[in-house]
Amino acid sequence: MTGAGCWAAATSGQWTSSIAHSLFPPASFSELLRILTLRSGYNAAVVILGATLLGLAAGVIGAFALLRKRALMGDALAHATLPGIAAAFLAATALGGQGRSLPVLLVGAAITGVLGILAVHAIVRHTRLKEDAAIGVVLSVFFGLGVVLLSYIQSLQQGNVGGLSTFIYGQTAAMSRADALLIGSVAAASVVLALLLMKEFRVVCFDDRFAAAIGLPVGLIDLLMMTLVVIVTVIGLQAVGLILIVAMLIIPPAAARFWTERMARMTLASGGIGALSGYLGASASALLPRLPAGSVIVLTAGALFLLSMLLAPSRGVLTAALRSARLRLHVALEHTLRGAYETLESQSPAPPSAPPPPVPLSAIHAVTTMHPLLWLLTKLSLRRRGLAALADAGATLRLTPRGLAEAARLTRNHRLWEEYLVTHADIAPSHVDRSADLVEHILSPDLVADLERSLRARGELPTPPPSVHPIGKGLRT
């Protein structure tokens, strides 16, 4: 027979039908509301508040750790707390004390956690191993040692190790009121300290060499930052558990980064996301006691991360895609208009004038090489803006007088830029949008006049035709 393993045989069949039901058992809405509004009893309220403050602290401090590129250090640290918890339990019991007192266990956790960090530093410094290997080694070996100690405690049969293993996955239900108060106040204090040090953390995270050059003690500031990370990790052990506490340090700041380009705002947003995750996760855990709080908190944070990554206005993936699509449409539109104008120029020696004759599409290079979907959007956009319309059953493009004026303006700008780049390339500023509307806004009027003179001399300066319609913005000839 095969080993029994830990996957006890399932009586299958009924399974698939009831998964959804089993995952989300119906809970009364009023109960949910009661918990979320902290009215489900003083104890639950304190625990939820504690988890919220913890999320806030983890978010704020995690933001600094992420920007310092030390995100995964928290993982090594968190795993390294396990032997400390077990050893503190053993020591406290041996001394006749109450083994499972939270402060004692957390002190043990902090000690081995710090040892873990020091070990990572020592390995990176004194051996040829790189940081990733050092983190992995510390994480697994310390945790393995913790597992051995836990199995030893279990074999002593003195007590239930279950009390200790809540630290692995987190169990808000195991939190007493005093525990929650302790956790909440330590979290609040570390947030205050972190915000006071915002300026120092900012310069060290951005440019530690410069920080050292202006005389800041970079080592001390790093030490303070890591101390705050240790504090958050240790107080988060009971609520979130040591495997997932690192998520509370990474996910909120990574999500917050999508929303803003400023460090102060990012830190606050990260704290907010962390707090919201802690609040919702602890509430859900209060509702469904078997659900490990840590996982729910992390999943909440994960959902917020996903939303941020997709939808955030400044760096979100979808918004960025939309922006780039819009830009492509804009460029396609301009290329089409310019292509039409150049075709008109080639048809008659006189400058094109309104109303212009229709231009065969096959003569416009930009159109013939355009992706069909893009061309469709371009067509729609041209018509909507009243710049041009298709004629002759879609074989030709007829510019409206306004479209002609716009095309002339675009062509003129384009040629001015070209001329400028050819003659003055050595001092051309980089990163200039070359289809830029407003040559005049970037180059000096004298220079524009110069460029126009040389273009006119070669007969390449488009002049917009006199038009009865109002002429497009930025047109000056």
Added chain:
Amino acid sequence: MTVAYHRRPVLWDIDYDAPDRSLIAIVGPNGAGKSTFIKACLGLVPKASGTVEIYGRPYREQRRLVGYVPQRESVDWDFPVSALDVVAMGRYAKIGWFRPVSRAHKAAALDALAQVGMADFAHRQINQLSGGQQQRVFLARALAQEAKIYFMDEPFAGVDAATEAAIVAILRRLRDEGRTVICVHHDLQTVPDYFDHVLLLNTRVVAAGPVSGPNSVFTRDNLQKTYGGRLTLLEEAAQAMAKAGTSL
């Protein structure tokens, strides 16, 4: 002073006295230790032996008098700060611990940005700036330090001609105000135009002195010595020292 990385000396016995009120170029081939020289002066890499003095006093006491422009590539430009935030960092030493950046310091930072012609970009996120603009922001940060001596690590690297001209103008103004600027510089062509003094470096000082005039050290002969191959014996000795794990 002598500087060693992992106990392998990269700069041998540098003895250099920078003249006051001048623009000084540090010139030498790749791997000659130019950046290391600057970092060692600023205490950013440990010195195996030797001292750095600013106006006759140890560097640590005179740190306020020293400004620094690191290489542009040395930081992550995707970092969530604005140009003004970066320039304000130049004021941090004056502001002190815990205190936020006050309005007066912000005004000073804005002024520094204006001096490099970047006032309009103060609230731009730094990754939306071009390479030249980023370099100007770094220069503005150093200006905000209001130092007497500036160390700059390749301020002209990868910038456009307009920025290069702007930087040169600022350097000249700094000198005319009585300050000293020491730059790591790569372009030999422009050394005589931009600088007064030159330090020719190739793991040791080859020559140091005025760029032009009767005592000019910026000569074909000296350049050949600087760029003409490495001193293999010194390199082998450095290798042996690294292996033995000793230092000077």
Added chain:
Amino acid sequence: MPPSLHTFLSTDLPALLAATFAAVSCALLGNFLVLRRQSLMGDAISHAVLPGLVAAFLIAGTRSAWPMFVGAALAGVVTVVLVELVRRLGRVEPGAAMGVVFSIMFALGVVLLERAAARHVDLDADCVLYGQLELIFWFPPNTWSDLLTLDTLSQFPRQPTTLAVVTLLTIALVTLLFKELRLAAFDPDLATSLGFSATALHFILMLFVAGAVVASFEAVGSILVVAMLICPAATARLLTDRLLPQVLVSVLAALISALGGYALAATAPTWLGTPKALSAAGMITTVSGVLLTAAIFFSPTHGVLAKRLRHVRLAITIAREDLLATLYRLEEANQPPPAAAQSSVLSPQSFALRLALRNHEIEQTPSGALRLTETGRDAARRLIRTHRLWETYLVEAANLRPDHVHDTAETLEHLTTPPIHAELTRHPPPPTDPQGKPIP
């Protein structure tokens, strides 16, 4: 068959085999992860396969090997892809991207697991971490003759067999793709330009890591997988400088960890006086950590102690050479020989003095003064010569100032190997050094 052997065959052998195969396959793959600085990818994958396992279990309704393997492998691949997506599209730095993905996946797995457990099915998150080595057993026959029959062998537990297959596949991968993996680890861009797509190799490697994780987790737990992916390879990296020996040493380290750790955990009850054995997976991990620590300190080439020892030896050499040179300089200046100065017995100087006396390079006159012997004088002359040659070189070739070069030459003279010395004297040296002292 004796009963003790029967016990061994029924409980220890299958567990030992499982642990050994898991350790070896992970260690083989770990070499390339450590070199590519992706050690933590193993950690990420081993956490992230959890939802795949649970989902496969819930969908297939059985815990037979194949659905679970497919589910977990899919989750592994999804993890690798998601990490890349978050990193590239979200512009999140690699470490953080990994942290985001694996922690969310793991949290999802734990929630699925707990909800499944609520439906009276005993799925336990703990065993994903610690494994259940102790619960793998076999009912071997009571007689030797029945041992190798098809019937009894077919009853052999699944985990060691699966792991053996995974190990064989891993060995095949590493053997066949050794050159490509080495190239991609060293220089991914070059590998790609030569037609060995680094991305493809990365995915192959990750697929194997996922496979090893899946095959191992039930038997040994994810924590042991993470340890075996990193610790043996890191240990080997400190003991060797080339990849092939490194791979072999890592396998050896993995074997020692697995066998030693298992033995320690099993014998713990006797020496700790506890009634039950300790966690074997945890103990194997701990042993691999002990091996790594030993390598950090005692590696003959890269160990902390070896470096320290070389340093001390060099300090003694330098002190001895300084002693000889000082005596020579005094003789040169016609000054009286000094008495031996008092220095701490453990200082390099005192070791150097004893060494020089024993080598008959110096001798002590009855009055206690030190004097060079003929051998000592020869050695000292060579040293002084090297010193003054260096001074000459530093001034003439390196342009250093004559009043500065003494200290530098003082260090260099102790490190002058014969080839360097030959190079120094390639051009006939001047008769005196920059300070005007004769070059002997």
